[in-house]
Amino acid sequence: MNLDQEIRKNRTTVASVRLTHNGIPIVQQGIQVKQKKHQFMFGSNWGESTLALVNNELSAREKELAELRNEHFFELFNQVTLPFYWGRFEPQRGQPQTERMLKTAHWYAEHDCTVKGHPLCWHTLTADWLLALDNREILQAQLERIRRDVFDFAGVIDQWDVVNEAVIMPIFDRYDNGITRLCKELGRIELIRKMFAAAREINPKATLLLNDFDVSPAYDILVEGCLAAGIRIDAIGIQSHMHQGYWGSERTWTILERFERFKLPIHFTENSLVSGKLMPPEIVDLNDYQVQEWPTTPEGEQRQAEEVVLHYKTLFAHPAVQGITWWDLSDGAWLNAPAGLLRSDQSCKPAFIELLKLIKGEWWYAPTRMATDANGQFTFSGFQGEYELSIGARKVLFQLMEKGKTSISLDI
Amino acid sequence: MNLDQEIRKNRTTVASVRLTHNGIPIVQQGIQVKQKKHQFMFGSNWGESTLALVNNELSAREKELAELRNEHFFELFNQVTLPFYWGRFEPQRGQPQTERMLKTAHWYAEHDCTVKGHPLCWHTLTADWLLALDNREILQAQLERIRRDVFDFAGVIDQWDVVNEAVIMPIFDRYDNGITRLCKELGRIELIRKMFAAAREINPKATLLLNDFDVSPAYDILVEGCLAAGIRIDAIGIQSHMHQGYWGSERTWTILERFERFKLPIHFTENSLVSGKLMPPEIVDLNDYQVQEWPTTPEGEQRQAEEVVLHYKTLFAHPAVQGITWWDLSDGAWLNAPAGLLRSDQSCKPAFIELLKLIKGEWWYAPTRMATDANGQFTFSGFQGEYELSIGARKVLFQLMEKGKTSISLDI
Numbered sequence: 001m002n003l004d005q006e007i008r009k010n011r012t013t014v015a016s017v018r019l020t021h022n023g024i025p026i027v028q029q030g031i032q033v034k035q036k037k038h039q040f041m042f043g044s045n046w047g048e049s050t051l052a053l054v055n056n057e058l059s060a061r062e063k064e065l066a067e068l069r070n071e072h073f074f075e076l077f078n079q080v081t082l083p084f085y086w087g088r089f090e091p092q093r094g095q096p097q098t099e100r101m102l103k104t105a106h107w108y109a110e111h112d113c114t115v116k117g118h119p120l121c122w123h124t125l126t127a128d129w130l131l132a133l134d135n136r137e138i139l140q141a142q143l144e145r146i147r148r149d150v151f152d153f154a155g156v157i158d159q160w161d162v163v164n165e166a167v168i169m170p171i172f173d174r175y176d177n178g179i180t181r182l183c184k185e186l187g188r189i190e191l192i193r194k195m196f197a198a199a200r201e202i203n204p205k206a207t208l209l210l211n212d213f214d215v216s217p218a219y220d221i222l223v224e225g226c227l228a229a230g231i232r233i234d235a236i237g238i239q240s241h242m243h244q245g246y247w248g249s250e251r252t253w254t255i256l257e258r259f260e261r262f263k264l265p266i267h268f269t270e271n272s273l274v275s276g277k278l279m280p281p282e283i284v285d286l287n288d289y290q291v292q293e294w295p296t297t298p299e300g301e302q303r304q305a306e307e308v309v310l311h312y313k314t315l316f317a318h319p320a321v322q323g324i325t326w327w328d329l330s331d332g333a334w335l336n337a338p339a340g341l342l343r344s345d346q347s348c349k350p351a352f353i354e355l356l357k358l359i360k361g362e363w364w365y366a367p368t369r370m371a372t373d374a375n376g377q378f379t380f381s382g383f384q385g386e387y388e389l390s391i392g393a394r395k396v397l398f399q400l401m402e403k404g405k406t407s408i409s410l411d412i
Numbered sequence: 413m414n415l416d417q418e419i420r421k422n423r424t425t426v427a428s429v430r431l432t433h434n435g436i437p438i439v440q441q442g443i444q445v446k447q448k449k450h451q452f453m454f455g456s457n458w459g460e461s462t463l464a465l466v467n468n469e470l471s472a473r474e475k476e477l478a479e480l481r482n483e484h485f486f487e488l489f490n491q492v493t494l495p496f497y498w499g500r501f502e503p504q505r506g507q508p509q510t511e512r513m514l515k516t517a518h519w520y521a522e523h524d525c526t527v528k529g530h531p532l533c534w535h536t537l538t539a540d541w542l543l544a545l546d547n548r549e550i551l552q553a554q555l556e557r558i559r560r561d562v563f564d565f566a567g568v569i570d571q572w573d574v575v576n577e578a579v580i581m582p583i584f585d586r587y588d589n590g591i592t593r594l595c596k597e598l599g600r601i602e603l604i605r606k607m608f609a610a611a612r613e614i615n616p617k618a619t620l621l622l623n624d625f626d627v628s629p630a631y632d633i634l635v636e637g638c639l640a641a642g643i644r645i646d647a648i649g650i651q652s653h654m655h656q657g658y659w660g661s662e663r664t665w666t667i668l669e670r671f672e673r674f675k676l677p678i679h680f681t682e683n684s685l686v687s688g689k690l691m692p693p694e695i696v697d698l699n700d701y702q703v704q705e706w707p708t709t710p711e712g713e714q715r716q717a718e719e720v721v722l723h724y725k726t727l728f729a730h731p732a733v734q735g736i737t738w739w740d741l742s743d744g745a746w747l748n749a750p751a752g753l754l755r756s757d758q759s760c761k762p763a764f765i766e767l768l769k770l771i772k773g774e775w776w777y778a779p780t781r782m783a784t785d786a787n788g789q790f791t792f793s794g795f796q797g798e799y800e801l802s803i804g805a806r807k808v809l810f811q812l813m814e815k816g817k818t819s820i821s822l823d824i
Contacts, residue, residue, distance in 0.1 A: 261599065
């Protein structure tokens with residue numbers, strides 16, 4: 001597998017562009033073309049500091065660090081995943097943190113970021129107050145929660161991880177919670193059906209995902225079962241928290257081959273690789289690994305950089321993958337792991353620099369000057385995304401969407 | 413979990429029997445009641461020697477051993493699983509071994525055994541000649557094979573493992589075979605749908621099973637997917653080849669709890685426990701463990717006996733389980749493993765003796781004399797199955813089928 005070759009094959013488009021002014025070809029004119037945005041979603045999850053910053057809760061050094069973090073965020077990313085963990089979003093029934101999150105979502109959208117909400121239904125971090133309800137009431141509360149949040153955020157959040165970790169959901173036995181109870185009663189497929197239906201009803205335009213960390217056949221069988229049961233899933237979400245070591249390109253590819261048969265887009269929704277000691281292999285639930293200190297190290301940062309490059313190349317090479325979301329841009333977030341592309345002081349690790357070289361370098365169409373021919377045409381090959389053409393002071397935007405060849409007419 | 417208590421609760425019936433002669437109560441008469449057969453299927457798989465014996469292919473010592481084996485077989489069992497591995501059953505396309513197998517099936521049925529065919533669709537031991545066909549032809553051949561064999565054996569084989577090991581089927585990568593190719597194209601659920609439909613169409617009365625060795629959530633999610641897709645499965649088959657060590661009662665129970673939600677009968681279709689060294693834990697595919705000698709040992713036989721007793725008690729205690737099929741009555745069959753209840757010389761291991769004490773002792777209603785009361789009635793509590801009542805020289809058969817209490821009227 002030559003990844004670079006597959007990337008070029010699947011991610012670039014040869015565009016033959018015809019330029020006119022009021023229908024008359026603009027011949028032999030100098031122009032400039034530059035890429036403005038990737039079609040592919042290169043994203044990351046929220047930072048707590050960004051939520052605080054956007055909501056004017058920071059000052060002094062904290063504010064500076066948050067701003068620095070965001071600068072780096074937008075150097076790399078065009079997608080963000082925002083947290084809707086029920087237990088945190090609505091700790092008191094009837095008092096959701098809608099306003100704070102809506103402000104954050106709008107802020108990202110204004111920065112031309114695609115915003116995804118995560119998750120609508122999950123057994124972990126769900127609302128404790130569900131425990132006082134019976135299953136019928138839990139179901140009702142869960143569906144109402146979905147309808148409310150999908151409605152409140154429609155237009156700014158049109159992508160949702162609807163059900164998270166359904167494979168383990170009914171057999172999760174670490175602690176009692178309302179969603180495991182519900183899933184045990186309904187079964188996975190029936191629960192997924194109801195949750196997707198509620199989200200779909202409120203926002204028919206939304207991209208609705210099933211998301212899981214389980215990449216065993218159990219998950220692809222679950223997807224198959226949902227589809228065979230007539231549930232429409234818009235994209236398959238696959239987590240890859242690799243705190244215990246990089247999967248490697250080959251294993252990743254094998255997993256992609258198991259899911260590609262559904263002919264659905266695949267989002268790699270949660271990607272982690274640490275730049276420090278690996279988490280011990282005997283840990284089954286990553287949340288069990290609680291450490292005070294988990295430092296980033298120079299050797300770890302080198303390893304992380306190499307792995308990040310190979311991981312992104314592998315995923316970008318596969319035509320089914322539509323997005324990669326890095327989990328925690330800066331160190332010190334989930335599990336206190338050195339999984340950031342930035343250190344705690346928001347300085348760039350080698351992984352960040354290497355990723356920038358790919359996303360805004362090797363995989364990016366840099367500003368290029370050329371001229372139209374005697375028919376007012378020019379041809380170029382670029383990565384799929386949004387482009388800007390300048391002719392003198394005039395600018396026009398256009399898009400390259402499909403791989404292969406395309407013809408575009410622009411009247412300016 | 414008090415297994416003995418659950419067994420009594422789920423497997424016995426208190427029967428109040430009213431005895432009449434031409435409608436007139438038979439009062440204060442001495443009678444005898446004895447159990448003839450278990451409702452529960454206690455079974456085992458075929459022996460090659462039995463196939464040969466029934467087809468008059470044996471003589472001298474071989475014949476004696478085969479007869480001795482069969483004597484022991486019928487001491488314990490009321491169910492047999494016969495082999496329909498496609499590559500062996502029809503090594504040359506168009507020349508199936510129907511006659512030899514039909515003779516064997518009838519022979520078992522004449523011995524009051526329920527006969528199950530195993531399997532109709534499986535990637536392992538499938539016909540090599542499929543490799544010369546394209547997928548459309550493989551599908552056609554597979555469906556024709558199902559229709560032919562289900563038709564030829566209907567009435568004597570009305571129980572089939574229709575699809576075997578579907579969880580691994582499309583990702584089985586040890587060697588190329590026609591069924592893996594087909595399953596990769598169709599997907600598991602669509603393949604299962606087609607195979608079940610073909611079998612159902614030919615023998616609507618048949619009990620059709622999905623069977624798997626995978627007891628991870630992948631299998632129960634597959635069952636859920638099939639049911640959600642509208643496929644009717646009559647019973648769930650679970651293999652438990654424990655060559656690498658006994659699962660233990662608790663793990664077995666946990667697995668049963670994951671499958672009981674489907675409210676379908678469960679058959680433990682293939683049960684093995686060895687009376688010698690355990691197979692090393694690093695072996696993933698049991699078929700990879702090829703040894704010349706794998707002796708039974710006195711300590712191993714003690715361990716096996718204890719485990720067999722606990723395994724059978726665990727399964728018999730769970731109300732969803734309808735049958736247990738021991739895999740290889742005598743040593744030296746599959747993998748040359750000492751998994752027999754009999755040694756190679758057909759002598760009984762402790763496990764056989766202990767199992768006999770349960771199946772025809774503790775769980776068996778021994779011949780009992782009693783008398784009808786002034787209304788022609790008597791009450792007794794017995795294990796579900798077939799019974800014979802004698803009054804003088806007259807005999808009448810009746811059945812206890814449901815747990816709890818039942819009223820029966822017999823006119824003799």
